[in-house]
Amino acid sequence: MPDVSFMDVIWHFKNVNTMKAKDMRTFIIILFFIFLWQNGVAQSIVVDEYIHYGSFGIRTPLMNDPVDLNKKPFDFKSLMNQSLPVAVYAGKGEIVKTDNEGRITIRSSDESHRIGLLTFYMDAPVYCTPELQFEGLPEVAELYLNGKIQALQKGSAKLTLEPIRHELVIKYIAEPCKAYTIRTTIQDSVGLSPQATTNPSKRYSIYEVVNGRRIQSARISPDGKYYFVRYYHVFPDGKREEYAELIEAKSHKQVRTKNTSLKWMPASNLLYYVEEGAKGIDLITVDPATWQERTVASGLPTKSFTLSPTEDFIIYSKTDNGSAEKNAVKQVLHPDDRSRGWRNRSFLYKYDLQTGVIERLTFGRTSTSLQDISPDGRYLLFSSWNSDYTETPFICSTFCLFDLQKMKADTLLYNDRHVSRMAFSPDGKKLSVLASADAFDGLGRNLPDGQIINSYDKQLYLYDIATGQAEALTKEFDPSVKSVAWNRYDNLLYMTAEEGDKVLLYTIHPEKKQITPIKTTEEMVSEISFSSNSPDLIYYGVGLSNTQRLYSLDLKKRQEKLLHDVSAEILENVRLGEAGDWSFISSRGDSIPGRYYLPVDFDATKKYPMITYYYGGTNPTTRRLEGHYAPHVFAGMSFVVYVVQPRGSTGYGQELSARHVNDWGKKNADEIIEGVLKFCEEHPFVDKTKLGCVGASYGGFMTMYLQTVTDIFAAAVSHAGISNISAYWGEGLSGHSYSAIASAGNYPWNAEELYAGQSPLYRADKINTPLLLLHGTADTNVPTGQSYEMFMALKMLGKETALVVVDGENHGITNHANRIRWSQTMYAWFNKWLKDRPEWWEALYPEKDL
Known part of the structure; x- marks a missing residue:
């Protein structure tokens, strides 16, 4: 049929008022059929x-009998x-x-x-x-x-x-x-x-995100000759299978096993696992070359332990149960008494693999946790913690060096509020320390005086055990340290760190204090494992438009080799749209980074609806293909996607991450709105009347808060969002500890403007955007009541809203079937309001006459 319009027909008949009856009937019939054609009826x-x-x-088959056991004839x-x-x-x-x-x-x-x-x-x-x-x-x-x-x-x-x-x-x-x-x-x-x-060929969808094979962990043998890779595979019906592969580095020969509990011994080139035997729990080693097994110890007290570097003893924890309330009427002793197991205490024990002797190492009213074991097996590094609400952060940790020969402990740090992890150097004389910039009396601070740090922005220190002195290694280093490990082969520190929206790999020379990036193909390094006796490392990672890939890396030659391209399996026949970086200079003069994703078969002459995704909290939204809000999935449904990184997240330097503290949406909202408007201005293919936004947790808070300060969005989605900051602070299990950083020094009784004035609930009357609220009913981080409160307010105000809860799910939606239905709910909401296609939403949630 030719491309015609109502105006074409009207022009053809020129003057409707002077038509004859016959012409009028013809005119009406033609208009009717044009309406059917343009609205796609019965195509x-x-x-x-x-x-x-x-x-x-x-x-x-041969018919021995005319009927079977159930007296039924053969059915062709x-x-x-x-x-x-x-x-x-x-x-x-x-x-x-x-x-x-x-x-x-x-x-x-x-x-x-x-x-x-x-x-x-x-x-x-x-x-x-x-x-x-x-x-x-x-x-x-x-x-x-x-x-x-x-x-x-x-x-x-x-x-x-x-x-x-x-x-x-x-x-x-x-x-x-x-x-x-x-x-x-x-x-x-x-x-x-x-x-x-x-x-x-197909577009990327939720089914590529949740189904298929993934790497769970990858470990290299001490001599670098073997890799042990654990996998899990999720099938379309949600069933999950786990297995592992042992790979010989030189020949690439693979052996598959169902025993996914295998681990490398610390020094010898053997795998080990534990299982119930005739004399209790057995420790069994496996030769990777022959798969020959040998039981090296029996009667172990537990299956969960840390094997010493000397391989002659294990350290394990044992829990003493605290007094339990037997009555239905229970006194809550502490804010953390709401958490399961808070009244219990854990203590350290040593089990000698040769003699079978058990020694209790710690005792008291405070739990102790193992941090590390020295390379010679003589010392333990352990920590204990308690809460103190007189200043922030609220958690105080004590770190001790325990001499196993003398059964004596020296306190290294007492009631420290800033240190997270410690680990021995290969010679056992120094410790790597992962902590905030305020550790060691602010030794790592790179901020103006008086500015409060963002404690989620982690720094790396070197601590000398003999002198008790610490050195800041990353003070001038903008990326935020995520993990750190010593390499016994070259005595260097290896760390992964958030550099903007990437997670990259670096080495640090402990003497020269020199930080060197290691070039990797992947933009998001997920896990590293290195050999202690060779210059070999393996890692796997993901990227902007690919999922997991496993590599080996020669640390001397700096040569990388692809071992397994899981991404190629997941993305077989999948077409992805263009994705790239896009930043803008805000009105405050800051460069606000971000990314864009274009629809598959993008046509710049067309208009597309756009979804903006953000977190706005302490961490950046990283360059990860997969996730609950995977941008390529939205792009696969013909949405443009804009991911914006408002200031306040880690990975961009201490000054920028510190802006998160006591902001609670104000500056972030300005930057998100400014970014959306500038992106639309520079990209005319975006339909400015069809803009959506989505965020979760703190990002869910940002979704709600944004709608109270702007009407540029035509649809919004908040998952597990905070609507009432005071209620979250007091009710969420981690509300008070998170707020100790995000709202440092401010409380409901001394900061009414922050806790009430910036809570979306208290501004609900300003919301005009159709708002979908999603929440798990078992959320212990941001309680479900946060969405119930906003839903109640919007319903009373007569605003367009919907609330969908997922039974039994916590802060994230993890059940396979629930994850798919939850995702479809979000997609259907955006299709309804940004594409004028309500059919999906109406099919999922039909009107009920109640």
């Missing part, structure tokens, strides 16, 4: 090609389940094109029945419920949608399609010496019919 598409696999001859259709499983053979075979009328012919030319598959794909641009109509199918035929059988009645099937690519398979049995002329038609009424194709 029809004929499938014009298939992938045909078959046909293969099948025979009926049962042969459908015995051959050509759809999950294996769908999409295999040759492409067969139809004739001019959209028909193909399949024949069973001999006297046997023949079974085969006809596959095609449907790419649905929006949520839709098309009807498939089939002509000429064999009498025995089944229809599968994405591997699941569908009801096929009288040659038709009603489908429900999300806006992704779908696989359709017709499985048939052809009768002997018979031909079938098949035609498939897609009937759709939403206006954007799914396209039929034999091209298996």
